Amino acid sequence: MILEVVQYGHPVLRQKGARIEHITPEIRRLIEDMLETMYEYQGVGLAAQQVGHALQLTVVDVREATDRPSSLEINGQPADLAAHMPMVLINPVVTPLGPPETGPExxxxxxxxxxxxxxxxxVEVEALDREGRPVKFRCGGLLSRAIQHEVDHLNGILFIDRMNAETRERLRPELEQMRFETQAALARKKK
Incomplete structure (x- = not known):
């Protein structure tokens, strides 16, 4: 089922996700719905907060982004990226390894x-997969960027928080309008 992607101004986007202790049928359904939603919106990643659930759960698939390469290593060996997509990451922990790189998001x-x-x-990533099995890998390029972006969501951090002041100031009118419209829509739903 395709879920509603909440927009800036919705309070769930600022909530830190709860750890997932058990892979329940509800979690399995949410994973499938998140994947379907990510593909429908042509995204490379989607966090649970973006569909209204404050949980430590994200899905990622960078296969379609052929203009922005990714690397993946498992047990110190290069791995076939496509064979590991889509990724479902539960309770992910990201450890930075490489120097900073600036890129579009x-x-x-x-x-x-x-x-x-x-x-x-x-970065190095440790998480549980959709079956609750531990996974550990290193990644670079778009995959690294996408995972870091989604893990930020799981902690209530938005990509605008990481923008430089000049960019944020330039985007402020659009951001304020989006927040206002989202909050107005939420207020209408409560009535």
Whole structure:
């Protein structure tokens, strides 16, 4: 089922996600719905907060982004990226390894808003997969950027928080309008 992607101004986007202790049928359904939603909106990642659930759960699939390469290493060996997509990461922990790199980012919760964000170029990720099995890998390029972006969501951090002041100031009118419209829509739903 395709879920509603909440937009900037919705309070759930600022909530830290709860750890997932058990892979329940509800969690399995949410994973499938999140994947379907991510593909429908042509995203490379989606966090549970973006569909209204404050949980430590994200899905990522960078296969379609052929213009922005990714690297993946498992047990110190290069791994076939496509064979590990889509990724489901539960309770992920990201450790920065590489020097900072600046690159463009967008977000499904911020339609038509883009900015250059600086993040470590290489990271190590530890998480549980959709079956609750531990996974550990290193990644670079777009995969690294996408995972860091989604893990930020799981901690209530938005990509606008990582923009430089000049970019944030330039985007302020659009951001204020989006927040106002989202909050007005939420107020109407409560009536």
């Amino acid at each position: 967008g977000c499904l919760s911020f339609p038509e808003i883009y900015g250059d964000i600086t993040r470590p170029g290489l």
